[in-house]
Every structure is written in C-alpha cells, then in structure tokens.
Amino acid sequence: FLTGYLIEKSLSVDNIFVFLLIFSYFRVPPIHHHKVLFYGILGALIMRAMFIAMGITLVEKFHWIIYVFGAFLILTGIKMALEKDKEIHPERNPVLRLFRRLMPVTEEYEGSKFFVRRQGRRLMTPLFVVLLVIETTDVIFATDSIPAILAITVDPFIVYTSNVFAILGLRALYFALAGIMEMFHYLHYGLSAVLIFVGIKMLISDIYKVPIHIALGGIAGILLISVIASVVRPPRERK
Known part of the structure; x- marks a missing residue:
C-alpha cells in the first residue's frame, strides 16, 4: 500500500x-x-477505478501483459528524462473539440458556473472547458501510474485505495506546491528514474521478485536524491 501510494503521490507532483x-x-x-x-x-x-479494473483483469488473464506494461514504463521514463520543457496544447484536446462542436461556449467566465442558459439555449462556460482538459489530462497520466502500481501488487483493494488516498490529497498538495514547483527542477529526472526502476521490476518479475521493502526504499531514495539535488543546485535565473 505504501509503495503504491508513494508512486501515485510522486507522479501527482508532475500533474x-x-x-x-x-x-x-x-x-x-x-x-x-x-x-x-x-x-x-x-x-x-x-475513471481510475475503471482503469484499475481493466488493468488487473488483463494481468490476471494475460500474464504477458506485464512485459508490455514494463516496456511501456521504461520508454515513458526515458522520454520524461529527455523532455526539457513540458508543453501542453489544450486546443488539440479531442474531448474538448468534440464538446465544442456539440455545445457552444461563452466568451467570458460566468463566475464559478459550468453552464449558463441564454435565450433558451444551454451554453458551456470556459470553466467547464478547463475541467474537461484537466480530466482528460489526468486520464493520460493514469496510463503511467496505474501500470506502475500493478508492478507492486494486483490486489484491487490495495491498488485502488492507494490511488484514492494519493489523489484525495492532490488538491491540498497543489496549493502547497504551486508557488515553489520551479525549485525542484531535478524532480522530473527522479520521476523518470522511478518509472524505469518499476518497469525493470516488471520485466524481471518471473526471474526475481523484488521485495516490497526494497522497492519502497528504492523509490523513496530516488525521489529524495532528486529533491536534495534541486535544493543543493538551485536553477539558474533566466536572463
């Protein structure tokens, strides 16, 4: 549980x-x-409950899917390490494009409302557009974190509860870290190393079962090193 929670929580920082x-x-x-x-x-x-149910079913029925997940995590970790700046393009979001075709969007924010009614027509506000983008972005992130947790255990209760507790603290973590995220400029290297480590663990699962305490210690150690390195060597100010 703690290992799954730590994986999800650490990847939530990237979210x-x-x-x-x-x-x-x-x-x-x-x-x-x-x-x-x-x-x-x-x-x-x-959404994660659905992903976890599908992932566990695949692992139980098709054991070889473990190797697919492992290779996917390693490739994702390498890609994350090579990416210097994370770019997002909300306007390319397919879900957002679909909703804009089905329902018009107001030009300005309407307070905290997601929908408003104008001249008998129901309109979507930009705030609901943002919610759609964040929701679909989280689904994309789930494709990384859930296979990583399935490398630790396929017990549905442990997988889902570790996800739930990590996600429930995400809003508080957002407001706590929003102003200091740039300080931890080496953290994404730590996260990429965690994904590669877990991916390797999945690939060698039939040869050697990595003990839970070693997996937990390894993940915690990698994250701690990346945070300490960020503090010791602060980012250079851009001119």
Missing part, C-alpha cells in the same frame, strides 16, 4: 505542474481553481 500550465493557459481566476480541482479529482476517482 500539478501541468495543472498550473492549464490554469495559466486559460487564465482561470485563482478563486475558481479549487472548484475545478474538486470536480476533476472526483472524476479521476471514477
């Missing part, structure tokens, strides 16, 4: 950086951040 970019891109007033995150997290709990 926070992307959420900051999304809020900045759409110029969301800070007063509305908490509402979007609340409903975004609520939707994430439902």
Whole structure:
C-alpha cells in the first residue's frame, strides 16, 4: 500500500505542474481553481477505478501483459528524462473539440458556473472547458501510474485505495506546491528514474521478485536524491 501510494503521490507532483500550465493557459481566476480541482479529482476517482479494473483483469488473464506494461514504463521514463520543457496544447484536446462542436461556449467566465442558459439555449462556460482538459489530462497520466502500481501488487483493494488516498490529497498538495514547483527542477529526472526502476521490476518479475521493502526504499531514495539535488543546485535565473 505504501509503495503504491508513494508512486501515485510522486507522479501527482508532475500533474500539478501541468495543472498550473492549464490554469495559466486559460487564465482561470485563482478563486475558481479549487472548484475545478474538486470536480476533476472526483472524476479521476471514477475513471481510475475503471482503469484499475481493466488493468488487473488483463494481468490476471494475460500474464504477458506485464512485459508490455514494463516496456511501456521504461520508454515513458526515458522520454520524461529527455523532455526539457513540458508543453501542453489544450486546443488539440479531442474531448474538448468534440464538446465544442456539440455545445457552444461563452466568451467570458460566468463566475464559478459550468453552464449558463441564454435565450433558451444551454451554453458551456470556459470553466467547464478547463475541467474537461484537466480530466482528460489526468486520464493520460493514469496510463503511467496505474501500470506502475500493478508492478507492486494486483490486489484491487490495495491498488485502488492507494490511488484514492494519493489523489484525495492532490488538491491540498497543489496549493502547497504551486508557488515553489520551479525549485525542484531535478524532480522530473527522479520521476523518470522511478518509472524505469518499476518497469525493470516488471520485466524481471518471473526471474526475481523484488521485495516490497526494497522497492519502497528504492523509490523513496530516488525521489529524495532528486529533491536534495534541486535544493543543493538551485536553477539558474533566466536572463
């Protein structure tokens, strides 16, 4: 449970950086951040339950899928390490494009409302657009974190509860770290190393079962080193 929780929590830090970019891109007033995150997290709990159920079913019925997940995590870790700047393109979001075709969007934010009615027509506000983008972004992140937790255990109760507890603290973590995220500039290297470590663990699972305490210690150690390195060598100020 602790290992799964630590994996999900550490990868959630990367989510926070992307959420900051999304809020900045759409110029969301800070007063509305908490509402979007609340409903975004609520939707994430439902979507992750579906992902976990599918993932566990695949692992139990097709054992070889473990190797696919392992290779995927290693490739994702390498890609994360090579990416210097994370770029997002909300306007390319397929779910957002679909909703804009089905329902018109108001030009301005309407307070904290997701929908408004004008001249008998139901309109979507930009705040709901932001919620859609955050929700689909979380689904993309789940494709990394859930296979990583399945490398530790396939017990559905442990997998889901570790996800739930990690996600429930995401909103508080967002407001705590939003202003200091740039300090931990080496953290994404630590996260990539965690994904590669877990991916290797999955690939060698039939040859050697890595003990839970070693997996937990390894993940915690990698993250701690990346945070300490960020503090010891602060980022250079851009001119």
